[in-house]
Amino acid sequence: MNWQNLQTKLAGKGYIASSELAMAIHIALELERPILLEGDAGVGKTQIAKTLADIHNTELIRLQCYEGLDASAAIYEWNYQRQLLSIRAMAERTGDSGNAIDDIETRIFSADYLMERPLLRAIQQKKPPVLLIDEIDRADEEFEAYLLEILSDFQVTIPEMGTITAKSKPIVVLTSNGTRDLSDALRRRCIYNFVPYPDRTTELAILRARCPAVEPALAAQIVSFVQSLRKEDLEKKPGIAETLDWAAALGGLGVNDIAADPVALKSSLVCLLKTEADQAAIPSEVAQRLAGRAG
Amino acid sequence: MAVTRFLTRAGIAERISDFTRHLRAHGVRAGMPETESSLGALQLVDAGDPNDVRLALKAICASDVESFARFDELFAAYWLNAGKQRHDHTSTQSRSDQKNSLTNLSQKFSAPPADGSGSIDTPDNDNDGEAESFGEGKLIATQVTNRNATDMREFILPEDEARAAETARRIATAIRYRRSRRRKAARQGDGLDMRRIMRKSVATGGEPLHLLRRHRPDRPVHLVSILDVSGSMQLYARGYFYPLSKGWLVMTSAPMRFCFIPA
Numbered sequence: 259m260n261w262q263n264l265q266t267k268l269a270g271k272g273y274i275a276s277s278e279l280a281m282a283i284h285i286a287l288e289l290e291r292p293i294l295l296e297g298d299a300g301v302g303k304t305q306i307a308k309t310l311a312d313i314h315n316t317e318l319i320r321l322q323c324y325e326g327l328d329a330s331a332a333i334y335e336w337n338y339q340r341q342l343l344s345i346r347a348m349a350e351r352t353g354d355s356g357n358a359i360d361d362i363e364t365r366i367f368s369a370d371y372l373m374e375r376p377l378l379r380a381i382q383q384k385k386p387p388v389l390l391i392d393e394i395d396r397a398d399e400e401f402e403a404y405l406l407e408i409l410s411d412f413q414v415t416i417p418e419m420g421t422i423t424a425k426s427k428p429i430v431v432l433t434s435n436g437t438r439d440l441s442d443a444l445r446r447r448c449i450y451n452f453v454p455y456p457d458r459t460t461e462l463a464i465l466r467a468r469c470p471a472v473e474p475a476l477a478a479q480i481v482s483f484v485q486s487l488r489k490e491d492l493e494k495k496p497g498i499a500e501t502l503d504w505a506a507a508l509g510g511l512g513v514n515d516i517a518a519d520p521v522a523l524k525s526s527l528v529c530l531l532k533t534e535a536d537q538a539a540i541p542s543e544v545a546q547r548l549a550g551r552a553g
Numbered sequence: 554m555a556v557t558r559f560l561t562r563a564g565i566a567e568r569i570s571d572f573t574r575h576l577r578a579h580g581v582r583a584g585m586p587e588t589e590s591s592l593g594a595l596q597l598v599d600a601g602d603p604n605d606v607r608l609a610l611k612a613i614c615a616s617d618v619e620s621f622a623r624f625d626e627l628f629a630a631y632w633l634n635a636g637k638q639r640h641d642h643t644s645t646q647s648r649s650d651q652k653n654s655l656t657n658l659s660q661k662f663s664a665p666p667a668d669g670s671g672s673i674d675t676p677d678n679d680n681d682g683e684a685e686s687f688g689e690g691k692l693i694a695t696q697v698t699n700r701n702a703t704d705m706r707e708f709i710l711p712e713d714e715a716r717a718a719e720t721a722r723r724i725a726t727a728i729r730y731r732r733s734r735r736r737k738a739a740r741q742g743d744g745l746d747m748r749r750i751m752r753k754s755v756a757t758g759g760e761p762l763h764l765l766r767r768h769r770p771d772r773p774v775h776l777v778s779i780l781d782v783s784g785s786m787q788l789y790a791r792g793y794f795y796p797l798s799k800g801w802l803v804m805t806s807a808p809m810r811f812c813f814i815p816a
Contacts, residue, residue, distance in 0.1 A: 261598070261608070281598075281608035288597045289590065296618060436618065445616040446586060452621040 260284070272467045273302070273309040274460055282451040283310070292409050292430035294394075294445065297453035300497020302464075303433040307390035310429055317387040319428070321376040323397035329404050333377045333414055341366040367418040377405075378414055381424035389428040395438040402444050409447045456498060458485050464498055469505045479516050479549070480505050486548045487530060492539060496530040504529040517549040556603070557634050565600075566592060573614070575631045581620040587613055603633065705792035714795055721800035 259267075261277075261284035268275045268283075275283070279295075283306070286293035295303040311318035321332055348362050365371075374382060380389040394402070408414060412424035432448060434440060456464060462481045465472065472480070480501065488495045496504075507526045508516065516523050524542050531537045540548075563571070569591050576583045590613045598605040607628050615621040709717075749765040778797055782790040 261605075277604075278608055278611060281605075282612035285594050285597060285609060285612045289593055291590075439617075442582060442616075446582075448616075449612050450616045450621065451612065452615075452618055 267313050268306075268309055269463075269467065271309045271312050272464075273305060274456075274464045274467060275306070276456075276460065279306075279451050279453060282449050286449040287429065289449070290427050292432055292448045294432045294434065294440075294448035294450050295453050296434045296436055296450070298455065298495065298497060299435050300499040301453045301455055302498050303453050304390065304392055307388050307431040307433075310431065311388040314386075314388065314429070316385055316429075317383065318390060319376050319380045319383075319387050320390045320392060323391065323393050323395075323401070325396055325398060327397045327401050329401075330375070332375050332401065333404065333408075334375055334416060335373045336367070336418075337371045337373050341371050344371075369419070372416070372419070377408055378422070380428040380430075381408070381412055381414065381422065381426075383428070384425055386426040387428050389430045391430065391432045393435060394432050394444075395434040395436065395440060399441065402441050406443055406447065409444070455488060455495070458482070461485070461498065461501065465501060465505055468502050469509070472505050472509055473514060476508065476514055476516070477505070480508065483516060483548055484530065487540070490540065490544075492531070492536045493533045494531075494536060496532075500530050500532070517546075520546055520549075523549055555633060557632055565595070569595070572610070572631050576614055576620075576624075576627055579623070579627055581614060581623070581627065582616055583614045606632075701788075703788065705789045709792050717796040718799035721796035725800035 261281045264284050264287075265275055265277070265280035268280065282293060285291070295306065297303055307320075308318060344366055345362055348365075372378075376389070380387055391405070394405075409430060412427050413421050415421045432444075455461075458481055461484070462477060465477050465481060466474075469477070484496055484501045484504070504526060507529045508522070511522050511526060513519050513522045513526070520542060523545055527537070527540065527545060531540060559568075566588075570588050573583045573585075573588045573591070591610050594609040594613050595606065598609045600606060607625065610628065611621070611624045615624045744767055746765045746767045750761050750763070753763050753765060754761040778801070780790055780793060780797060
């Protein structure tokens with residue numbers, strides 16, 4: 259499969275990918291390397307992982323990163339309660355002999371007492387899953403160090419058990435909103451792609467693919483309006499997800515021409531403007547002007 | 554699409570390696586792993602199609618937003634500049650034996666060697682540096698190097714750098730232990746603190762048993778060093794940074810703080 263075929267397949271699943279993105283995914287898949295996608299929120303980074311899982315008909319394992327995320331929440335954790343119960347049960351049954359203590363230790367640090375978290379689960383699958391490590395920039399730098407072993411060698415080292423090597427190499431997709439600079443070590447292990455806001459043609463194609471019920475004329479108006487809105491000085495520029503939400507909202511309100519219905523336009527803008535400052539920055543007059551230009 | 558006419562024949566591995574060096578010279582963090590991955594990626598695409606090659610190499614070599622944005626320009630400059638490749642003057646010598654160091658420059662402009670005669674940068678005649686405009690033979694071109702565009706670190710030898718660091722350390726030390734110009738202690742100095750003595754003497758029936766003195770509080774000395782690292786100063790900034798950091802270490806154990814002011 260070449261990158262153009264991949265691009266076509268992604269489009270078939272409703273994901274319109276740029277040539278650069280399709281090539282990056284193609285190379286990442288062929289070289290079995292993770293892909294790091296950076297870009298503003300709402301440009302479709304997470305959706306790529308979902309679409310890839312859909313194309314490969316495989317499981318999507320998602321790890322949502324946050325500040326304070328550690329190995330016990332991301333890789334593995336011992337089931338302490340169960341270990342304690344087993345220790346008590348075995349001690350009552352066997353007494354305090356030396357061999358029995360060794361047996362207990364061997365047993366409680368076995369796979370039966372290991373709770374798999376997303377990363378370990380991803381490398382334990384027989385069929386390669388899609389592993390989505392979402393918003394890696396929210397996690398601490400220490401956690402990036404944990405990831406390095408998994409991303410380069412696809413293995414996890416558990417001190418009590420040894421090294422667990424991947425049964426199959428997962429398709430790893432990392433996303434970042436650029437709130438923090440990621441380490442060079444992590445970047446160098448990944449195929450990188452920056453996902454920008456789409457241009458007018460691409461966004462129109464996305465809208466048609468994802469919301470086929472929207473009239474072509476209205477779709478063109480929506481895309482032109484959103485493209486103009488992104489040029490305004492906003493705290494949070496609307497992404498593709500917001501465009502799709504807005505299109506669905508306008509469809510629900512029965513609007514066929516955004517310039518002709520200022521009330522519906524103003525009330526539906528909550529789908530695009532997600533902060534109070536942004537809503538104040540786009541009063542009805544500005545929205546009307548943008549809608550008039552879009553029309 | 555007009556491709557570059559390279560001066561020498563080279564295999565694809567060498568060419569990609571040279572391209573990676575070109576990227577590195579322009580601030581893109583690409584090294585041997587990227588070269589290796591690029592060669593692997595080229596096997597996955599149509600290597601005869603410049604667009605495919607660009608996309609593949611971009612996916613491999615660009616690793617952050619800046620390099621991603623600049624990659625197309627750098628790619629075109631290397632592979633598609635429609636002209637002959639020029640020689641890069643990138644030196645492979647170690648910095649210690651580079652010929653254009655300050656020491657060598659100073660030697661150049663110092664007195665001529667004892668066993669030679671005449672000046673090394675003017676012709677050997679009596680015309681005050683003017684060349685003869687007649688005679689036999691042919692004029693030849695001489696190489697001119699633009700030293701204004703050379704990174705200042707190229708001129709600095711390790712011993713120059715060590716001397717600069719030592720000077721910075723001495724300046725920092727002198728600032729830190731600067732003597733006061735006062736000939737006698739100020740009143741707020743180590744004089745008797747009457748208020749505290751009176752308060753303390755209440756406990757001993759009015760007898761001032763303990764004489765308390767004022768102590769001048771320890772106040773940190775602030776050293777603000779401003780180093781301009783903008784485009785025009787980039788050639789010099791790196792050279793100054795090392796001595797500056799040495800001076801900083803003398804003043805304080807606190808980490809250096811950096812403030813980047815965007816344009």
